[in-house]
Amino acid sequence: MHENYNQIALSDTLQKYHQAFQSTDFLIIKNGRIFSQKYYLESHRNNISGVWSVTKTYTSLLILKAIEDGLIESIDDPVSKYLPEWKVEQTPPLSLRHLASMSSGLYWEELDQKPFSLIARLNFYDNLEKFVYNYLYAIGSPGDKQHYDSGATQILGMVLKKVLQGKSITAYLEEKFWIPLECENNALFIIDSEKHQNEKTFGGLVATARDISRLGLVISQNGMFQNKQILNAEQMKMLSTIPYNNKTYAYGIWTGEYEGKPFYYQSGHRGQFIISFPAEQLVITRLGHQKLKKDDQEDVSKETYFFIKEALKMIEQQEKVM
Numbered sequence: 001m002h003e004n005y006n007q008i009a010l011s012d013t014l015q016k017y018h019q020a021f022q023s024t025d026f027l028i029i030k031n032g033r034i035f036s037q038k039y040y041l042e043s044h045r046n047n048i049s050g051v052w053s054v055t056k057t058y059t060s061l062l063i064l065k066a067i068e069d070g071l072i073e074s075i076d077d078p079v080s081k082y083l084p085e086w087k088v089e090q091t092p093p094l095s096l097r098h099l100a101s102m103s104s105g106l107y108w109e110e111l112d113q114k115p116f117s118l119i120a121r122l123n124f125y126d127n128l129e130k131f132v133y134n135y136l137y138a139i140g141s142p143g144d145k146q147h148y149d150s151g152a153t154q155i156l157g158m159v160l161k162k163v164l165q166g167k168s169i170t171a172y173l174e175e176k177f178w179i180p181l182e183c184e185n186n187a188l189f190i191i192d193s194e195k196h197q198n199e200k201t202f203g204g205l206v207a208t209a210r211d212i213s214r215l216g217l218v219i220s221q222n223g224m225f226q227n228k229q230i231l232n233a234e235q236m237k238m239l240s241t242i243p244y245n246n247k248t249y250a251y252g253i254w255t256g257e258y259e260g261k262p263f264y265y266q267s268g269h270r271g272q273f274i275i276s277f278p279a280e281q282l283v284i285t286r287l288g289h290q291k292l293k294k295d296d297q298e299d300v301s302k303e304t305y306f307f308i309k310e311a312l313k314m315i316e317q318q319e320k321v322m
Contacts, residue, residue, distance in 0.1 A: 002033035004321075008314045010038065017306070021271060022289035024049065025209035028311045029283040032217060034210075036314065041289075046185055048206050049287055052268030055205035056153045057215065058173060060100040060252025063156055064235045065176045071163040072096070075238070082159045090138045096159065098142040099152040102249045105140035108149040110297060119150060122202065126193040128154055146246040148297050150202040153252075157201025169199045180230055181214040183207075203268065209285050212266075212274055216283040219253075219264055219276040240264060248300050256300035258308045265304055275304055284311050 010018075010026075018026060024043035028036040039045070066072045072082075078093035079086070088094065090105055098104050112119055118135060125131040136151050160169050170189045178187060190204035191197050205212075214225060219239065223231035231239070238251045240262070248254055255264050261279040266272075271291025275284040284307045292302045 002030060002035040004318045005034060006036055007321075008036065008318050010036070011310060011313065014310045018288070021291060023271075023286060024289070025285065025287040027209055027213055027283075027285040028314065029213060029217060029285075030311075030315055031281045032221070035318075036311075037210075043209075043287075045210055046208060048185060048188065048208050050190070050204075050206050050268075051212055051266075051272045051287065052203040052270070053150065053153075054212060054266040054268040054272050054274060055201060055203045056150075057252045057266045058177065058205060059153050059156050059160070059169075059201040061215075061231070061235070061239070062160055062169065062172055062176060063096055063100060064231075064238060065172070066160060066163055068232075068235075072159070075100075079155060079159065082162050083155070086133055086136075086155075088136065088138050090140075090142050092142060094138075094142045096156065097243075097251075099156050100252050101243045101246060102146055102148050102152065103143050103243060103245055104147070104149055104152040105138055105142040105144055106136050106149060106152060107139045108136075108147065108151050110148050110150060122150055122154065123200075127196045128192045128198040128200070129158060129196070132158060143243075143245055146243075146249055146298055148249070153202040154200070157199060160201070161198070168197075169201060177215065177230070178211075180228060181211075181218070181225055183211040183214060185211055187211065209287050213283055213285045216266070216274040216276045216285060220278045220281060220283050222278070248298055254300065256304060258305060263304065263308065265301070267301060271303065273301070273303060273307065275307060277308055280312065280315075282308070282311060282315075284308065 018040055024041050026038045075097045076095045078095055164172055185208045187207040189199040191199055218225050218230045223236045242250045253264050254267055263277040265275040271288045273286045
């Protein structure tokens with residue numbers, strides 16, 4: 001805990017946001033210590049909840065860990081090397097990097113609300129491998145442009161499942177992140193069905209706000225956690241570098257600037273956010289049921305600027321009191 005833990009009240013504006021958009025968890029971490037911690041709607045520090053597409057960051061990073069472990073040769077390997085059964089041809093060949101940076105050239109409409117849309121099928125299909133093989137197809141060239149695609153991250157999960165050769169993605173996540181990050185609670189992966197046991201790597205992670213804040217700390221602290229190197233320099237560079245064809249999405253993570261300084265954030269459906277602001281050694285985690293709408297799917301979420309501004313104001317107030 002921070003020496004001034006929970007001593008600075010949230011502003012009326014921030015409290016009104018939490019009420020209007022049904023926040024459940026809100027944490028501010030400064031210099032590796034919890035500065036403020038609030039829970040709403042009967043949530044609490046050990047409450048696990050779905051974090052949706054925050055899962056994508058973990059999936060993308062597990063691909064990098066698989067490369068480190070020699071299970072995958074290169075981030076630029078073609079997907080066909082690992083999934084030869086998937087008969088989709090593109091030029092240039094679709095690579096793991098394309099999938100993790102949301103520039104796959106595959107057909108996808110993330111916000112399609114029709115009952116039999118691809119995103120609906122992805123959430124309810126009982127065999128995700130069959131879903132990928134039957135429904136995902138090319139409409140463009142990989143690397144042409146940024147286009148948010150949950151199906152692309154599920155393909156990364158299929159590659160992980162193939163190279164792990166019997167070890168579950170859940171077990172690999174535990175080994176590479178949950179144990180090194182000293183998480184307090186178990187995490188769960190939603191699966192497609194008991195029969196097929198495919199983890200939903202596009203958005204199936206269920207965890208507590210405090211535990212998922214730990215990866216936010218790693219990103220804010222240049223790959224470190226409690227004097228342990230969790231992500232090496234090459235992995236951090238991959239995570240924080242925006243591809244030439246993207247404007248807001250790097251490698252498995254969103255990015256923006258606040259007052260000219262970069263920040264990175266993991267984002268999930270209905271407003272799950274873990275924001276890392278390295279310049280201020282700041283991590284902000286918000287979980288909840290609603291969020292502000294984006295004008296464009298590829299835009300930076302408006303909440304990120306709001307949360308950073310409010311957190312910095314609170315920290316400034318604390319410094320004046322001291």
